[in-house]
Amino acid sequence: MSINLKIAIAEPSVIIRSGLENLLKRLPGFRIQMVEIHSVESLFDSLRMHKPDVLIVNPALPGYFSLQHLKEESGCAEMKCIALLYAVSDSMLLRSYDEQINIYDSPDEIKHKLERLNAEELPGDEPVGDDEQQSLSVREKEIVVCVVKGMTNREIAERLFLSAHTVITHRRNIARKLQIHSASGLTIYAIVNKLVELSDIKSA
Amino acid sequence: MEEKGVYLAIQTPRQVRKKPMYKNGMYRETDKMSDLICENYPMVLVMSRFGIALGFGEKNIGEVCRQNEVDACTFLTVVNFLVEEVNMPVENISKCLSIENLIRYLHNAHDYFLNFRLPHIRRKLVDAISDCPKDVAFVITKFFDEYAEEVNKHMSYEERAVFPYVRNLLEGKKDPKYNITIFRKRHDQIEMKITELKNILIKYYPGAGTNMLNSVLFDIFATEEDLASHTRVEDYLFVPAILALEKQL
Numbered sequence: 001m002s003i004n005l006k007i008a009i010a011e012p013s014v015i016i017r018s019g020l021e022n023l024l025k026r027l028p029g030f031r032i033q034m035v036e037i038h039s040v041e042s043l044f045d046s047l048r049m050h051k052p053d054v055l056i057v058n059p060a061l062p063g064y065f066s067l068q069h070l071k072e073e074s075g076c077a078e079m080k081c082i083a084l085l086y087a088v089s090d091s092m093l094l095r096s097y098d099e100q101i102n103i104y105d106s107p108d109e110i111k112h113k114l115e116r117l118n119a120e121e122l123p124g125d126e127p128v129g130d131d132e133q134q135s136l137s138v139r140e141k142e143i144v145v146c147v148v149k150g151m152t153n154r155e156i157a158e159r160l161f162l163s164a165h166t167v168i169t170h171r172r173n174i175a176r177k178l179q180i181h182s183a184s185g186l187t188i189y190a191i192v193n194k195l196v197e198l199s200d201i202k203s204a
Numbered sequence: 205m206e207e208k209g210v211y212l213a214i215q216t217p218r219q220v221r222k223k224p225m226y227k228n229g230m231y232r233e234t235d236k237m238s239d240l241i242c243e244n245y246p247m248v249l250v251m252s253r254f255g256i257a258l259g260f261g262e263k264n265i266g267e268v269c270r271q272n273e274v275d276a277c278t279f280l281t282v283v284n285f286l287v288e289e290v291n292m293p294v295e296n297i298s299k300c301l302s303i304e305n306l307i308r309y310l311h312n313a314h315d316y317f318l319n320f321r322l323p324h325i326r327r328k329l330v331d332a333i334s335d336c337p338k339d340v341a342f343v344i345t346k347f348f349d350e351y352a353e354e355v356n357k358h359m360s361y362e363e364r365a366v367f368p369y370v371r372n373l374l375e376g377k378k379d380p381k382y383n384i385t386i387f388r389k390r391h392d393q394i395e396m397k398i399t400e401l402k403n404i405l406i407k408y409y410p411g412a413g414t415n416m417l418n419s420v421l422f423d424i425f426a427t428e429e430d431l432a433s434h435t436r437v438e439d440y441l442f443v444p445a446i447l448a449l450e451k452q453l
Contacts, residue, residue: 021291036291046292049388178407184347185400191343192408198339 002031008052010037027111040065047074056082067096080117143170148190230284233266233276253312275302285441293444307367314359322352328420336411351397358394384446395431
């Protein structure tokens, strides 16, 4: 299943920036939406506007910025930060980064690094085996049926004796597994897989 | 495979893996219009959205633009923006850019999506899924109609609120209650839901695969890409141009 990521690249050199962008776009297994940033001045605004999942930033970007401050100011507390390095760098400087990419890294190495970061991103969710990723659990199917019938999260929680929080978690997992985010998209899924009849929906 | 390549070139104006296929580099007024189109075929859509028809012979871009009363600077700004796949707000908008021309371009693009592209895909889609179970065909069509309505709403807002605001701005009249930042903040990506339809068809379509369905799928791929680049023109070219205009006043 492909991983959806929004990645911002903050790097002053257009050659390095577009080179990295090109490489990322061609990584198999990822669907990457790219945001380019070329100076500290546009860094805050751009992050605030796009709220990327990952920021790949050259620590030597001219102008001062601190990652902690950056995350707070731009409202991207969950954003992962990767340092983009041209050369050996002081480890103190790199402490606050989640990962590093060196410009001599191979596409494979970069892919593994992104996968590792992405795996960290989903703590607490029920563990999903690789082979099982696409298929929904019985509970998840029940929830799909409810959503398709037009029930609210609260109604679903009451019907299935779950907390509203659990329902939301399930819905997030469903969206991730199926790559379907809208109720009308789930309706097609439910009809195709015979989870509901058309008459169930029309009366709703 | 060869057949597929030819087919794509004829049927779909835009395609996902396009980087290796087109020539990069900034185009200038003195370049031939036919070279531009042949090297980057999606530009045929840009051209027609500026109101330029085919059949321009050996003329260069500047000549074709002047003949069609299109501002060549604006045309080239949009073309180079798209060809270079710019992914961030353009900082130094060239002074010669005609916002009037840019609005006409955006308006024609809306017209194209709402009155040609989406209805065309709908007709093909309905035709292509006519063999699959009635209930499935029903929900797929419903999904599409809801999507088309969303695009309609999205674009109508721009036509109704944003363009009139900018036209007033061009006449020096500032609206105290509106500014382009309001638009920038509420402007969402409208290609996401069509991406979803594409995923659903690919993963869950229950009927037999047909050439017609593949053709619809290619159209959807192309439209997804076309809508994404349309949004980029609005966010990264149009909005910065209006921001600059607001500062001047």
